[in-house]
Amino acid sequence: xxxxxxxxxxxxxxxxxxxxxxxxxxxxxxxxxxxxxxxxxxxxxxxxxxxxxxxxxxxxxxxxxxxxxxxxxxxxxxxxxxxxxxxxxxxxxxxxxxxxxxxxxxxxxxxxxxxxxxxxxxxxxxxxxxxxxxxxxxxxxxxxxxxxxxxxxxxxxxxxxxxxxxxxxxxxxxxxxxxxxxxxxxxxxxxxxxxxxxxxxxxxxxxxxxxxxxxxxxxxxxxxxxxxxxxxxxxxxxxxxxxxxxxxxxxxxxxxxxxxxxxxxxxxxxxxxxxxxxxxxxxxxxxxxxxxxxxxxxxxxxxxxxxxxxxxxxxxxxxxxxxxxxxxxx
Amino acid sequence: xxxxxxxxxxxxxxxxxxxxxxxxxxxxxxxxxxxxxxxxxxxxxxxxxxxxxxxxxxxxxxxxxxxxxxxxxxxxxxxxxxxxxxxxxxxxxxxxxxxxxxxxxxxxxxxxxxxxxxxxxxxxxxxxxxxxxxxxxxxxxxxxxxxxxxxxxxxxxxxxxxxxxxxxxxxxxxxxxxxxxxxxxxxxxxxxxxxxxxxxxxxxxxxxxxxxxxxxxxxxxxxxxxxxxxxxxxxxxxxxxxxxxxxxxxxxxxxxxxxxxxxxxxxxxxxxxxxxxxxxxxxxxxxxxxxxxxxxxxxxxxxxxxxxxxxxxxxxxxxxxxxxxxxxxx
DNA sequence: TTGTATGCGTTATCAC
DNA sequence: GTGATAACGCATACAA
Numbered sequence: 122x123x124x125x126x127x128x129x130x131x132x133x134x135x136x137x138x139x140x141x142x143x144x145x146x147x148x149x150x151x152x153x154x155x156x157x158x159x160x161x162x163x164x165x166x167x168x169x170x171x172x173x174x175x176x177x178x179x180x181x182x183x184x185x186x187x188x189x190x191x192x193x194x195x196x197x198x199x200x201x202x203x204x205x206x207x208x209x210x211x212x213x214x215x216x217x218x219x220x221x222x223x224x225x226x227x228x229x230x231x232x233x234x235x236x237x238x239x240x241x242x243x244x245x246x247x248x249x250x251x252x253x254x255x256x257x258x259x260x261x262x263x264x265x266x267x268x269x270x271x272x273x274x275x276x277x278x279x280x281x282x283x284x285x286x287x288x289x290x291x292x293x294x295x296x297x298x299x300x301x302x303x304x305x306x307x308x309x310x311x312x313x314x315x316x317x318x319x320x321x322x323x324x325x326x327x328x329x330x331x332x333x334x335x336x337x338x339x340x341x342x343x344x345x346x347x348x349x350x351x352x353x354x355x356x357x358x359x360x361x362x363x364x365x366x367x368x369x370x371x372x373x374x375x376x377x378x379x380x381x382x383x384x385x386x387x388x389x390x391x392x393x394x395x396x397x398x399x400x401x402x403x404x405x406x407x408x409x410x411x412x413x414x415x416x417x418x419x420x421x422x423x424x425x426x427x428x429x430x431x432x433x434x435x436x437x438x439x440x441x442x443x444x445x446x447x448x449x450x451x
Numbered sequence: 452x453x454x455x456x457x458x459x460x461x462x463x464x465x466x467x468x469x470x471x472x473x474x475x476x477x478x479x480x481x482x483x484x485x486x487x488x489x490x491x492x493x494x495x496x497x498x499x500x501x502x503x504x505x506x507x508x509x510x511x512x513x514x515x516x517x518x519x520x521x522x523x524x525x526x527x528x529x530x531x532x533x534x535x536x537x538x539x540x541x542x543x544x545x546x547x548x549x550x551x552x553x554x555x556x557x558x559x560x561x562x563x564x565x566x567x568x569x570x571x572x573x574x575x576x577x578x579x580x581x582x583x584x585x586x587x588x589x590x591x592x593x594x595x596x597x598x599x600x601x602x603x604x605x606x607x608x609x610x611x612x613x614x615x616x617x618x619x620x621x622x623x624x625x626x627x628x629x630x631x632x633x634x635x636x637x638x639x640x641x642x643x644x645x646x647x648x649x650x651x652x653x654x655x656x657x658x659x660x661x662x663x664x665x666x667x668x669x670x671x672x673x674x675x676x677x678x679x680x681x682x683x684x685x686x687x688x689x690x691x692x693x694x695x696x697x698x699x700x701x702x703x704x705x706x707x708x709x710x711x712x713x714x715x716x717x718x719x720x721x722x723x724x725x726x727x728x729x730x731x732x733x734x735x736x737x738x739x740x741x742x743x744x745x746x747x748x749x750x751x752x753x754x755x756x757x758x759x760x761x762x763x764x765x766x767x768x769x770x771x772x773x774x775x776x777x778x779x780x781x
Numbered sequence: 782t783t784g785t786a787t788g789c790g791t792t793a794t795c796a797c
Numbered sequence: 798g799t800g801a802t803a804a805c806g807c808a809t810a811c812a813a
Binding site: 167168169170171174178180184190196199200203212213214215216217219227228231233234235236341374396397400 | 566
């Protein structure tokens with residue numbers, strides 16, 4: 122492997138000049154630049170960025186921590202992050218933490234060890250104290266899920282308002298007994314969506330019934346099982362609000378197997394607006410988030426923080442949308 | 452940020468000794484080690500790995516290039532890669548190439564610039580010449596998809612044999628007119644599966660009919676559309692072999708909408724054995740691959756190559772399995 | 782415009 | 798068992 126020295130020798134200039142050519146410095150005479158470029162080509166020279174990184178103390182690499190890569194919800198967010206990142210000369214790398222704190226810590230060491238310049242968390246098992254501690258020294262952003270009270274910027278939709286709107290929609294359609302398929306995890310979105318559900322009931326003067334909240338794991342099977350439980354009851358709910366489209370779709374299967382009609386016998390609302398939500402029969406009413414924009418904003422925030430332009434942690438909320446389809450209203 | 456120098460000063464030893472402690476060298480007296488460890492703790496010292504990387508000329512980072520992160524097929528493969536990688540001290544990073552050659556090249560520069568030690572391709576837009584060229588100088592492995600003739604090791608199932616087995620299964624059930632929903636891409640798996648389909652027909656003495664192969668984009672909608680085309684024909688096929696489960700599931704929807712029974716009126720076989728294939732009615736007959744093992748083997752190969760233990764490119768094929776469910780046989 | 786010299790933080794070789 | 802010191806490849810302040 123040729124080094125910058127070899128190129129300098131071959132071009133008959135100093136390494137400094139080669140470096141200037143590599144970094145597009147203006148103060149290089151055109152014919153010198155040519156000579157260097159020829160030498161670079163001749164030697165098939167590739168700069169060893171380990172040297173540059175050490176010298177500049179940056180790697181131009183950003184890490185995105187995903188709790189899982191099997192969730193298609195993240196696809197567009199990552200696209201947004203990449204778009205803004207690449208445009209600013211950063212490489213985006215993803216890693217799959219599997220919601221495992223130890224795995225997260227392994228990847229966070231890359232940040233502490235200066236191997237990456239910044240990180241974006243899609244979710245984390247770290248406590249708000251741990252986050253604040255790392256966030257004090259290293260650039261990082263929380264995206265979609267976040268820890269309340271951690272001194273780390275975040276961007277998200279308002280999950281409380283989104284859930285409120287979904288439940289309000291069902292109430293306006295005349296539903297009084299609304300089952301919720303919530304989540305077992307401890308993410309803030311889960312907490313806030315449950316709160317939004319309760320508030321919507323309260324504002325409509327409907328008494329809250331603990332038995333109407335079941336918990337699932339966000340997948341098809343969870344939704345199927347939970348709906349079955351609802352269906353077995355004497356006074357079954359007339360509508361279900363699921364915290365993910367996959368659970369909503371699982372619920373729809375259970376309802377249809379029972380021989381009931383959607384939305385007449387039971388209405389269903391999901392969350393996420395995944396592609397599949399338009400492929401089921403009837404199409405699913407759901408909440409959509411501007412994932413691509415969220416990704417762009419997250420990366421923007423991170424860039425600002427790396428430049429030191431962020432004095433205080435920022436808390437940004439973006440708009441969501443209730444998409445009404447045939448699963449609630451014909 | 453404290454450096455190794457600061458630690459040395461505080462512990463009253465030389466940087467060499469600190470380095471020895473950091474790298475678990477045996478030749479350090481126990482009390483010296485203690486002193487150093489105390490200093491490290493006091494200063495909250497984190498080694499800056501940019502220095503180590505430059506010195507050792509390695510980063511202990513591996514890149515996995517995915518054509519898309521929205522395909523759940525890759526999840527278990529990545530898990531296998533991570534398992535073996537982490538166990539050997541390597542960090543696994545993923546990147547989403549979006550099947551874009553330019554994006555691939557951006558990430559490949561990381562390899563050329565020594566920022567990562569090796570790469571695993573799940574698919575690539577590079578030509579076999581380009582692959583061979585890079586593979587000559589840098590450690591890389593092809594996984595599942597590969598370029599025939601490229602001098603780069605690969606691991607895959609035998610797609611020809613898998614398709615042959617699937618079609619043979621349909622033939623044994625008495626089907627003579629078997630439609631295939633193939634892919635529009637130029638991956639070798641597509642080519643080989645079509646070849647396996649044709650060979651199975653040929654061996655059974657069934658004449659090949661060009662009109663029985665339609666092309667799709669691997670998703671639900673493609674399968675739905677292709678099946679609709681088949682259904683509109685006077686002599687429609689009695690079975691469909693789709694090159695992905697998502698297309699097979701799309702096809703099933705079209706068949707059911709037409710009021711036909713699966714498998715009686717039309718049998719369906721998929722490919723991939725995704726989770727969803729057991730959630731549809733009837734459950735889908737499909738080909739399963741040992742994804743986790745494939746990932747482990749890919750990483751093993753890469754490790755060997757990085758150690759210089761691979762003289763020749765290796766071509767490894769692992770077993771696949773035809774999983775027979777209700778979509779072909781009651 | 783170009784060259785010289787220094788240092789980024791670490792590891793590893795060689796003395797002692 | 799430990800310390801001094803020379804690399805690793807590059808960017809940049811300063812001098813020319």
